Amino acid sequence: MSPLNIAVVGTGIFATDAHLPAIKNIPELNVTAAFNRTKSKAEVFAKKAKISKVYDNLEDVFEDKSIDFVDALLPVQYNLDVVKLAIKHKKPIAFEKPIAANLTQAKEIVKLSESTDVPILVLENFTYLKALNIIKELLPKIGEVLSFTYRYTGPFNASNKYIATPWRLNPEHVGGYLSDGGVHQLAVLTEILGQVESVSALTKQVREQSGADDILFSTFKLKSGVIGTFTYGSAFGATDKTSVLTIYGTEGSIDYDFSPSLANPTVTYQTGTSNADISAKTVIQIEENATIEEEFKNIAASVVAKDKSVLNVPPRKAFHHFAIVVAALESSKNNGSSVKVETP
Template sequence: MASIALLGAGIFAREEHLPAIEAAPTLSLKAVYSRSRSSAEALASASRSPSTVAIYFDSPAIPGKSLDDLLQRTDIAAVDVVLPILQQPDVIRKALQAGKHVLSEKPVAGDVKGARELIAWYGGLQLQQGGRPLWGVAENWRYMESLRYAGEKVKEIGGELVTFSLSKYGSIAVGNKYLETAWRKTPSHQGGFLLDGGVHFVAGLRYLLAAAGDELVQVSGYSTLLDPKLVPVDTVHAAATTKGGRSGTVAISFGTAHKNETELEIVMTKGVVGWNPTEARIRTGTGEEEKKAFAYSSGVVAEVAAFAKAIEEGKLKALQSPEEALGDLLVLQGLLESGAGGAAVTAVGL
């Protein structure tokens, strides 16, 4: 049984990571941290056993209650970091230096430069007590049952990749719980919702392309702001090319009020796989068709369970590696940079 602390008391921490930690049979929640005392107390109160969860915070400043104090606890083996994007890297470094295993929310960092620096720093980390703690990046879409099923079907169909498409349209209404988060409403990170939310869709596309034996290497597209409250941009349309020389399309929009869809499609020489979070559709070259429905699941329970298993085994799976998360960020930042440059061809390969 590994003792873990949850760092962050925002929406995703409360609604997804807290229950996922409590669902993992080999994890024991020992502490929570948030910047403010009130939010840390609220998070602890939402746990199954509030009396056993220690509370840490930085405001107000009280001796023995800071994040640094939490990280000094020798009885806590791991932390789950679910903080605003630009706060994450410093906390990840602190936790790893303290010898804690770390699961950190996507994206791996606010930009590619910061991500590369953080990964390089981790690669050279040497602790006095020997060994190196595990660091995994949480991209829950890679643990969605429906996406994994679609990936297996791409492999089963076989053949070579012909083309692909990602189509995500939707809108963020006034009063949306995520929009009402201060750091999202007035973002300091690049891309606004396109980085925070769009990286999921990029991860899904990369997952299915990997199942087809290929990967993205360059993009060329246009970006715009359709909804003024979703600064700095909320929409990107692009052409994309793979290492194998195949081309496809990427459309991600959070500012499209009257169109709401999420659709990924992988076209192979021997068939087609279509996917959305609650359905996979398969059509083979023989004309056979299959549809499989799924109850919606965010995948967070499965990803936290995978991290718990990694702690137990002492080895992290590639799906949670910082390098895999860097691949997502490279594509997303490439889309933003290409859009800002008027469809400039932008390299996005690892």
């Protein structure tokens, strides 16, 4: 089969540094065209990608019959617009998280996506981590899951090349930094333990560069009845960057440590109903997926099969991750009172 042709829409830092190399590593895919609102930026990207086709306007991308699917990396307030174009022209699309700028837009994207057979994937690459399935397979070993703690914290990175982008400095999307990065962590949590029912949270803004609140401390109640804490933020002073999920059960516990300082992420579990019968710890070292490549393999498989059911993160799932952040911010405005997570 000939490689699938991809048009990249939004040719900024992440398109150049992450998406383009990932696509080049997949023989079945081929970047053939580019578009950016500032055409000169698309032309720079085209040179790096060694392609010649640069579009003059966005609709031309979706009208081009030689393009098999679109890879969109736009400020999220434009995600609804590109989804409408994708459906209008029956063009499969993958677009970057969070799903939208607000819940009204997000609900419309879900509704539109479920009214069509066109594959529509939200690019939340953490859902492709191998560790998630490993942990789900281990859950029965620890009995009934009771609770969890999730902590993703780290120091402020003043040299982060992404924080200076205008749409992050002055975010139009609800949650700003918290939703832009937080949906990744919430995807990990919910893939393993299921959806969140309600949130009690406090947030605040530490760094002016974040554009909005950038640290979140919260408690969750899941639809399953499991309770836990979720802490997120990389706006602190000097501290280790830590990514750890601990799950507590009636017959044991599981620790998932994917902190950047580790050579490989680890999943550690131990069993026992009390301190009288605690087992030795079992440690599993994980050689992780190249998750961005896995995203593109996923949308490609859907396009070839003409089957949107194989998509890992359809809009409805991405809506939930975003809605948790929205609920946390609403809770914080109300001094930490419990807020139910909205559904589409």
